[in-house]
Amino acid sequence: MKVDRSKLKKTPTEAPADCRILIEKLKACNDEQLLVELQHIKTWNIGKCELYHWVDLLDRFDGILCDAGQTVENMSWLLVCDRPENGQLKALLLAVLNFTALLIEYSFSRHLYSSIEHLTTLLASCDMQVVLSVLNLLYVFSKRSNYITRLGSEKRTPLLARLQHLAEVW
Template sequence: MKIDRAALRRPCTAELLPKCAELIEELKTLNDAAFVARLATISDWHTGFGKTELARWADVLDKCDAVLERAAQSRTPGSHQLMVDSPDAAPLRSATIVVLKFTALLFENTFTRSMYSSADRLLALLDAGNIEVVTEVLRLFYVMSKRSRFLSQQLSESDQKRLTGRLSSIAESWGGRFRNLTLSDCCTPGVKLGSVLPISYQSKEGTKLIESVEV
């Protein structure tokens, strides 16, 4: 959800360097397509940006939230498929990945991050079928846990349980306990499930193979 300005407890007092202020103002004025395109050019944190409160980026984060909101919506009412997984949603997938990467950069290079309000979108996107989207969400959660106590202090108890459940599901063996498929295997087009109880035998005359059967 968008950031609740009334919930910001105190004004920002840390120094805001000129280059950082210029970038924030630039991003605030761009339309959706230009906004994502500009974020895609920011792969490293320029030393001229410095480090300041995350609240300085509130307007930018609201624009990021709008992208995540579209991505995390159900494709149709009652459907488990998300908009980001729609066959014609390649631009939305790309935009979502760009936003997730940029948000991770912000968490690494800001402080006072308690005002971040898009965790509900991130939890929803863990159900995405696209492995790149899921990977970037996991990476962002990792940065959050490494750089702050956001997950333990700002997520509600129900959201913490939801996150734990999703992480457990992703980490477990896929395709059943006997098949030992990874998540990436399951996301590969045309994945073939192996036999639950593979049994094979061979009959030979000398070195010539006569028959090989697997059930």
């Protein structure tokens, strides 16, 4: 779900210059360029800023997560990102998940993140790279904030059920 902009409070602080430059650079990219740019970012080398400044990119990432987490027609057990012919989408999905984990770790106002239902869906992927990237992002949330415990029950319950299902299998 995209960020609910009606609930956003305009922050009086401006994003640090290095942060603002990266945001504008990523916003200007098409999907292929975005993949390349995100794959180059392995560590966080810019200032810590509010997640509020990243809302436009988070909305774009939400769309990517949504597309990747759709079920394949006539095969409800298979996600679009699991299809072999969707390698580019899977690569972009993994880059988005890994970048988002870095962003969440080095930002404030994490409560603005609103794509948790897509993460829950992606935990059902057949691809362990996808599952591990989602688990890593959830781990960052759990170690850096009380985000997961503060989720509404309509989002928290399916997430915890999916995590429990994964744990039972392993």
